[in-house]
Amino acid sequence: MNSQRPVNLDLRSIKLPITAYTSILHRISGVILFFGIAIMLYGLDLSLSSAEGFAQVQQCMSHPLVKFIVWGLLSALLYHLVAGIRHLVMDLGVGETLEGGKLGSKLVLVISVVLILLAGLWIW
Amino acid sequence: MVTNVTNFSRSGLYDWMAQRVSAVVLAAYFLFLIGFLIAHPGLSFADWSALFQQNWMRIFTLLALLSGSVHAWVGMWTITTDYLTPMALGKWATGVRFLVQAFCGMLMFVLFVWGVQILWGI
Numbered sequence: 637m638n639s640q641r642p643v644n645l646d647l648r649s650i651k652l653p654i655t656a657y658t659s660i661l662h663r664i665s666g667v668i669l670f671f672g673i674a675i676m677l678y679g680l681d682l683s684l685s686s687a688e689g690f691a692q693v694q695q696c697m698s699h700p701l702v703k704f705i706v707w708g709l710l711s712a713l714l715y716h717l718v719a720g721i722r723h724l725v726m727d728l729g730v731g732e733t734l735e736g737g738k739l740g741s742k743l744v745l746v747i748s749v750v751l752i753l754l755a756g757l758w759i760w
Numbered sequence: 761m762v763t764n765v766t767n768f769s770r771s772g773l774y775d776w777m778a779q780r781v782s783a784v785v786l787a788a789y790f791l792f793l794i795g796f797l798i799a800h801p802g803l804s805f806a807d808w809s810a811l812f813q814q815n816w817m818r819i820f821t822l823l824a825l826l827s828g829s830v831h832a833w834v835g836m837w838t839i840t841t842d843y844l845t846p847m848a849l850g851k852w853a854t855g856v857r858f859l860v861q862a863f864c865g866m867l868m869f870v871l872f873v874w875g876v877q878i879l880w881g882i
Contacts, residue, residue, distance in 0.1 A: 643847070666835045670864070673828065673871050681878045683805075684812055690805035713790060720783050727780065758798070 658741040662719040665712040672709045707759050711752045718748040766841075766861055768834050779834045782827035789824035818879045825875040829868045836864040 644650065683693040696702045722744050726732055731740040768775045800807060811817055844857040 645847075663835075663839055666832075667839065670832045670836060670868075673832075674867075677871060677874055677878065681874070684809060684878060687805040690808060717787055717790065720787065724780065724783070 653738070654741045654745075655737050658719060658722075658744050661715060665716040665719070668709070668712040669716055672712065675705070675709065703759050707756055710755045710759070714751045714755060715744075715748040718751065719744050766858070767837055768830065775834050775837075778830050782831040782834075785823055785827040786831060789820060789827075792820075812879065821879055822876065825872050829872050832868050833865065837861060840864075
C-alpha cells in the first residue's frame, strides 16, 4: 500500500451516515458499561452486606447526582441492549441492505430514546 | 498490520460467537433484574437478600459475570485494535494497545473476583 496516500480522518469534516452514529454509540455505551460494572458491583456489595448497607444504598438513591449516574448507566445499558438485539436480528439476515440498515438504525434510536425516558421516569 | 494474538479465541469466528452467546446471557440477566426491581417497588432488604441467597440466582449472576468478562474482552479488544493503531499513535501503538488491553483484562479479573466474593459472602 502506498503510505503517501492522503488520509482524512477528521471527524468534523466527515458527514457520517446514521448507521455510523448508532455504531459509535454502541461502542461508547459498551465502554461506559465496562467501567460501570465497578459501580454496579459496589451497589450490589453494599446492598447485600447488611440491612444498614441496604438502607445506605436507598438513601444514596435519593441524591440527585446518584440518580443521574444510575440513569446514565441504565441509559447506556438500554441503548447497548437495543443496538445489540439489532445485531442479532441482522445476524439472522434481516435488515442487512443499505435501506434496511438505515431503518434499523432509526428504530434503535427511537426505541432506546423511549426506553431511556421511561427509565428516567422510573428513577425520578 | 495488527497482529491478532490478543483476541479472545485466536479466531474471529469464535470471538463473534462468544460475543453473541454472552450477549444473550447478559440480556436475559439484566432484563430479569430490571423486571424484578419493577415488580417490587417497595423492595426490602429481606426480599433482596433472599433473592441472592437462592442458589439459581447465584449461578445466574456468576454466569452473567463470566459472560460479562468474555463480552467486555471481545468488545474492548475490538475497540483497541480499531483505534490504538500505528496510524493514530505512531510506532508505540502496539505497546500502548497491549498495555490498555492488559489493563482491561486485569480490571475485568478484579471485578469478577469481587463479584464472586459478593455472591458467596452473604
